[in-house]
Amino acid sequence: MPVRKIVKIDEEKCNGCGECVPSCVEGAIHIIDGKARLVSETYCDGLGACLGECPMDAISIEEREAPEFDEAAAVEHSARKTMKQAVHSCPSTRMMSFDRPLGAPEKRPAETPDRSMLSNWPVQLTLVPPHAPFLKGADILLTADCVPFAYPNFHRDFLQGKSLLIACPKLDDCEAYLDKLIQIFRNAQPRSVTVLRMEVPCCGGLTQLVRQASLESGVSVPIQETTIGIRGQVLDLA
Template sequence: MIREVVKIDEEKCNGCGECVPACAEGAIQIIDGKAKLLADNLCDGLGACLGECPMDAISIEQREADEFDEEAVEAHLGKTAPVAHAPTGGCPSAAVKSFASSAEPATTEAPSRPSQLRQWPVELQLVPPTAPFLQGADVLLAADCVPFAYADFHKDFLAGKALLVACPKLDDTVPYLDKLTTMLQQSHLRSLTVIHMEVPCCGGLVALARQAIAASGVEVPFETIKIGIQGDRLD
């Protein structure tokens, strides 16, 4: 039969694995470092995985394919256990690592630094797009993990900026595009900086910001900053 089925562009796919948990039918798996559609009859063609791909490697095509089979899906899910992928075959953001500390423990108590946070809330899903602290502001859109990885986050990046925090891997980012677009159109932002981790899925935050700028039709100074998982600045 002719119907809509997921299509995966292996040239674009980086194997991050974002699409795997998004597919409730288990039709997609990471094999040899690339996302693969296991069988046509496991794909319902609704495309829940589309919005999860930071590389825009997934689309829906209409072609001849086996009919979607709910019984086959149930059988597949019943025998499929979650698989832990190595960094080359799964999402690097979930790869477990330990690091040796690069600094000696402090022998004397250092004076605490003042916080540079100047507003609340900070989570993007909670911040109204017309919040007063956004008006004419330099905005820092930060991935959740950045302040934990980068020791001088407040001093080097947050000072003088309004903060928005989001996770492109775990959050439902679909509403974020409209919210950021409205912010750009109505709050007259002075600049927008996106600071994100080096893992591939975190690049979705950069893509989200670029899409919002394009959708808003507003020209705003835009900068991206990449942080390594050991806390170093990579750009």
């Protein structure tokens, strides 16, 4: 096996932002489990176009034994993965924390209910890396997808001061969600988790996932469940 230049990614530094993905025209880098990784050494040309895109300085070039760069295979791979690359490079996967301090809800007049209380991005549980900084020691609000549509004052009454995660236990992959929640509990050590669910029976799966994740992770966290009716009323606080 020849010795050549090839990309090296320091996973301890990588925060999974995805900035490096679109800069690699060969499609050698993907975000996997919240970290940038080489999907195949044969796709990496070792020229380092991705170096300047990493805000965490997690990417470097090293010389070591590696398979030869296969340009034809890289071009074919890149063509097949164009849509996937577009998903990773768009803002849906870029972690952002907004300038509203967690744990210190901002007081505002009741007559201005339309002001956003969102303090993090992304919010979809599938897209949020377990090591996201906005989860660390946070009060997490895990809400069913339908809740913000049913409850008119979602931001004012539930979201302020919390890191938001959204999921649907009926339509999504609950096994993957359980694994993600276990990782979040272990990495973030959240201060509390509030589950905001709809009254339909399947929605109770969210609370079960959180309790199971707490149990399997070995991290004990206060868990509160609030149920919202399909007409928008608060039915239960538990």
